[in-house]
Amino acid sequence: MKQVAKKATGGSTTLWDRTRQLASQEILETALRLFTEQGYDETTIAQIAQEAGVSQRTLFRYFGTKEDLLGGDQGRFGQVLTDTISEQPPEADVWETLRAGIAAVLALHDSREQALERFRLLHNTASLRAGWLEKRLRFQEDLLPFIEARMGTGSGSTDPRARAVIATAFACLDAASMTWVGNGGKGNIMDLYDECLAEVRS
Amino acid sequence: MKQVAKKATGGSTTLWDRTRQLASQEILETALRLFTEQGYDETTIAQIAQEAGVSQRTLFRYFGTKEDLLGGDQGRFGQVLTDTISEQPPEADVWETLRAGIAAVLALHDSREQALERFRLLHNTASLRAGWLEKRLRFQEDLLPFIEARMGTGSGSTDPRARAVIATAFACLDAASMTWVGNGGKGNIMDLYDECLAEVRS
DNA sequence: TCACACTTGGCAGTCGCTGCCAAACCATCG
DNA sequence: CGATGGTTTGGCAGCGACTGCCAAGTGTGA
Numbered sequence: 001m002k003q004v005a006k007k008a009t010g011g012s013t014t015l016w017d018r019t020r021q022l023a024s025q026e027i028l029e030t031a032l033r034l035f036t037e038q039g040y041d042e043t044t045i046a047q048i049a050q051e052a053g054v055s056q057r058t059l060f061r062y063f064g065t066k067e068d069l070l071g072g073d074q075g076r077f078g079q080v081l082t083d084t085i086s087e088q089p090p091e092a093d094v095w096e097t098l099r100a101g102i103a104a105v106l107a108l109h110d111s112r113e114q115a116l117e118r119f120r121l122l123h124n125t126a127s128l129r130a131g132w133l134e135k136r137l138r139f140q141e142d143l144l145p146f147i148e149a150r151m152g153t154g155s156g157s158t159d160p161r162a163r164a165v166i167a168t169a170f171a172c173l174d175a176a177s178m179t180w181v182g183n184g185g186k187g188n189i190m191d192l193y194d195e196c197l198a199e200v201r202s
Numbered sequence: 203m204k205q206v207a208k209k210a211t212g213g214s215t216t217l218w219d220r221t222r223q224l225a226s227q228e229i230l231e232t233a234l235r236l237f238t239e240q241g242y243d244e245t246t247i248a249q250i251a252q253e254a255g256v257s258q259r260t261l262f263r264y265f266g267t268k269e270d271l272l273g274g275d276q277g278r279f280g281q282v283l284t285d286t287i288s289e290q291p292p293e294a295d296v297w298e299t300l301r302a303g304i305a306a307v308l309a310l311h312d313s314r315e316q317a318l319e320r321f322r323l324l325h326n327t328a329s330l331r332a333g334w335l336e337k338r339l340r341f342q343e344d345l346l347p348f349i350e351a352r353m354g355t356g357s358g359s360t361d362p363r364a365r366a367v368i369a370t371a372f373a374c375l376d377a378a379s380m381t382w383v384g385n386g387g388k389g390n391i392m393d394l395y396d397e398c399l400a401e402v403r404s
Numbered sequence: 405t406c407a408c409a410c411t412t413g414g415c416a417g418t419c420g421c422t423g424c425c426a427a428a429c430c431a432t433c434g
Numbered sequence: 435c436g437a438t439g440g441t442t443t444g445g446c447a448g449c450g451a452c453t454g455c456c457a458a459g460t461g462t463g464a
Contacts, residue, residue: 015461016410044450055413060452126336133339134332157384163377164398171369179362196366201404217430218441247420257444262421 024062027052031069036117040070040125067131070121078139080104085146094150095197098169101143103190116185123181140166172196226264229254233271238319242272242327269333272323280341282306287348296352297399300371303345305392318387325383342368374398 030052034043045066049059063069071077084104088097109115122128140163148155148162176192232254236245247268251261265271273279286306290299311317324330342365350357350364378394 019461020411045452046450056452057413057415058411061412064452066451129339130332130336133335134328137331137335158381160377160381160394160398161401163380164374164402167373167377168370168402171373172366175362175365175369178365179360182359192362196362199363200366200370200402221430222442246418258421259444259446260442263442266421268420 023054027054027059027062028069035070035121040121040128067128070118070128074135076108077105078142080108081139082142085143094147094165097150098166102169102173102193106189112185119177119181123178136170140170168200172200225256229256229261229264230271237272237323242323242330269330272320272330276337278310279307280344282310283341284344287345296349296367299352300368304371304375304395308391314387321379321383325380338372342372370402374402
């Protein structure tokens with residue numbers, strides 16, 4: 001176990017932790033740079049490891065997967081999503097609730113430029129897209145109980161409606177972000193999202 | 203080129219073609235059997251090839267990818283989809299058009315049992331799910347021009363609405379099929395689909 | 405300072421997948 | 435029937451992502 005005796009921590013971070021932090025950051029930056037320079041599929045783990053100054057084995061210990069090198073904290077997204085949604089007032093509309101969650105996740109990006117870069121890579125690389133969609137689907141499943149509770153429907157095993165609502169929200173996010181990338185990052189994703197939802201819901 | 207001199211064919215199929223057909227079928231059946239018996243990830247290409255009586259190299263010549271061993275004719279889906287949709291009367295509602303396309307694709311399955319088996323594998327295996335979602339996204343992109351034409355909107359690079367409508371239709375299909383599998387294949391997927399769309403479109 | 409916990413790197417191996425080359429194969433023509 | 439030529443096949447080596455294992459290095463706490 002790594003966190004055997006790690007209190008919440010103030011400045012009490014050990015040298016190890018700081019080193020880990022540094023290495024992790026170095027790897028992440030190297031990866032993102034190489035990805036944008038030569039493409040995701042054309043960049044090998046060996047290359048990233050070498051340029052970041054660590055062994056492949058160590059790289060895989062920091063990030064279990066090549067995809068993880070792009071997502072930063074992928075787990076973070078899901079956390080913020082469910083947190084935000086469960087914090088919405090119970091009487092709020094389901095669509096409003098989902099909108100709030102999505103907005104919260106989008107707000108997580110460091111900068112517009114970084115977001116654009118990531119989205120561009122995501123939308124232009126088949127393997128990345130696949131992984132992302134899969135992860136997103138898992139988020140949707142995590143959201144199911146919350147949305148069902150708000151809709152007062154039965155469990156998802158027999159009633160498809162909650163799933164449909166969630167999936168539709170993300171479908172609109174998809175359409176919005178693809179259009180946003182196609183536009184070179186002009187405008188606001190949430191505006192596009194609203195436009196999409198308005199069209200869908202007549 | 204393989205089809206240098208192949209007319210539509212009656213009994214005029216050469217021995218080669220028949221052998222290919224047989225081998226292909228054998229491989230496909232072996233793969234599906236092993237997948238359902240021991241799971242997709244737990245089944246190796248080497249095993250399938252051996253039990254089907256061909257070399258790995260040949261197997262990969264028939265089906266370029268492990269995923270292809272499940273989908274049968276994956277390309278077929280997209281074809282039927284776009285064909286059906288482009289055949290719809292121009293004055294038909296967009297939602298009706300998409301519904302027709304989806305229904306046509308669903309009708310492609312040999313039997314309810316086979317469909318259930320495939321869907322079950324798909325929904326229970328992360329790697330398969332990812333691949334499927336990716337392929338589906340490509341279908342959606344193929345549909346874009348058709349739907350845009352019917353909606354009279356601008357190109358997808360600037361107007362997200364057509365994409366949103368398409369993505370929503372597939373989102374509902376997702377919710378419907380997941381629920382269908384969860385129910386053990388009871389009922390009709392299209393009924394669930396209609397239920398989903400009704401909920402989404404208020 | 406010493407012993408312990410943790411981290412690191414290297415190596416071999418698995419699995420999906422591809423390129424290459426020689427052998428087996430079928431069809432067709434003479 | 436036999437020779438010719440295009441096609442299919444299988445084996446082999448190799449790549450890239452990823453994992454388990456083990457030995458060596460390094461900070462930590464007593």
